[in-house]
Amino acid sequence: MAYKVAVVGATGAVGREILKTLSERRFPVREAVALASGRSAGAEVSFGEDAVLKVRDLDRYDFSGTDLALFSPGAAVSAVHAPRAAAAGCLVIDNTSQFRMEPGVPLVVPEVNPQAIAKRPKKGIIANPNCSTIQMVVALKPLHEIAKVKRVVVATYQSVSGAGKEAMDELWSQTRGVFVNDPATPEQFTKPIAFNVIPHIDRFMDDGATKEEWKMAVETRKILDPDIQVIATCVRVPVMIGHAEAVHVEFEKPITERQAREALRTAAGVTLLDTRDDGGYATPLEIAGEDAVYVSRLRKDPTVPNGLAFWCVADNLRKGAALNAVQIAEELHRKGLIGPQAS
Structure with a gap:
């Protein structure tokens, strides 16, 4: 199964690295969406060697139908938009500090505690730890x-x-x-x-x-x-x-x-x-x-x-951020926890 995947903060250093890592590791992406603030809308970012994505305005984006979102926009932005994405049925992996210590939000390093995501979290958000x-x-x-x-x-x-x-x-x-x-x-x-x-x-x-x-x-x-x-x-x-x-x-x-x-x-x-x-x-x-x-x-x-x-x-930027987030996504994929059938 392949997924519709959004990368939030796609114009930043970590966001670009997430897109690169998704492509390099051949994560099953059916459609990739690059999201950032309105001032970056219309910019272009690379996805793999050949694909170029036009950045879309995060404030205007409807997460309905998006299976997975990898967030790296800053804690204040995640605080607003990660719950909005989760409420729309999109599973969120957040790379900011916003949700790491929140009860009910797994904080995951796949080589260390993959058991923390044995099931889809009720809040729909998984946190990526500090680098x-x-x-x-x-x-x-x-x-x-x-x-x-x-x-x-x-x-x-x-x-x-x-x-x-x-x-x-x-x-x-x-x-x-x-x-x-x-x-x-x-x-x-x-x-x-x-x-x-x-x-x-x-x-x-x-x-x-x-x-x-x-x-x-x-x-x-x-x-x-x-x-x-x-x-x-x-x-x-x-x-x-x-x-x-x-x-x-x-x-x-x-x-x-x-x-x-x-x-x-x-x-x-x-x-x-x-x-x-x-x-x-x-x-x-x-x-x-x-x-x-x-x-x-x-x-x-x-x-x-x-x-x-x-x-x-x-x-x-890789194991400390992008790679760990993608490895979490891979673990979720292996366990069948992404997509509407897993809700």
Whole structure:
């Protein structure tokens, strides 16, 4: 069976990547619809190598008859239009933060908790987790099955593409400005991002954590295990695509490096690249465009009982967003949960 599929936010970096991924993975699309704000209506976006879609106005679009919608337009837009789509019988996969922690909305990483979508959700919405959470839980899942994760301390190094196209443009223009002595005023970030790192992603909360850091903690518990304690420090770095994380894990019982390596080597969605040689590790530059979560620098953490440390890297536009959403769609397709017959 093939479906009528809408991509909301189709002109953005993630929306374009969703269209590309749907085509690359040959998801059964009968008809593809590109949706965005009224100011983008009439623009064209690619769908596969040959097809070009004319962008339609989201505000005017009737979701009746659309089987599946993949949303990535920003939380405020999803808050309005995702429930509208679901009410029309369209199953929604939302990539924003709007519904992730809402009761009754599954938060899914297919390699980690596919059981969360054993049936079609009553609200008609499935949430895609935060990009940094996705890559971390993919790496943690096979280790958690061996020794049960107790506590995670993580520092992220997040590329500017996580903040959208305008943020990527700002890094480009500021980098150029440094070389031509034309400094630019920050607009997308609180401080200059070129040749800098900024320990601030999303808004600050009352306890001093940022919303991004809070997301990593609560989402990890919802996806993997409600008892896991997480403290994160999320940092924006002058990289175009690809998030990296330094992860320190304390387990409830002993786990050896050898056990961890074997588990990661065979885990779905993980590539272990760790030779302990110069260059024997993954970096954002080389994994852009790749689907896997790359794990490197695996070693014992002697500062806590049953501790391990590792480095993980993933393309935030693919596994951190578009690919994970399409994998959710594939899981729904396999389980026969898309379309009016599944309502």
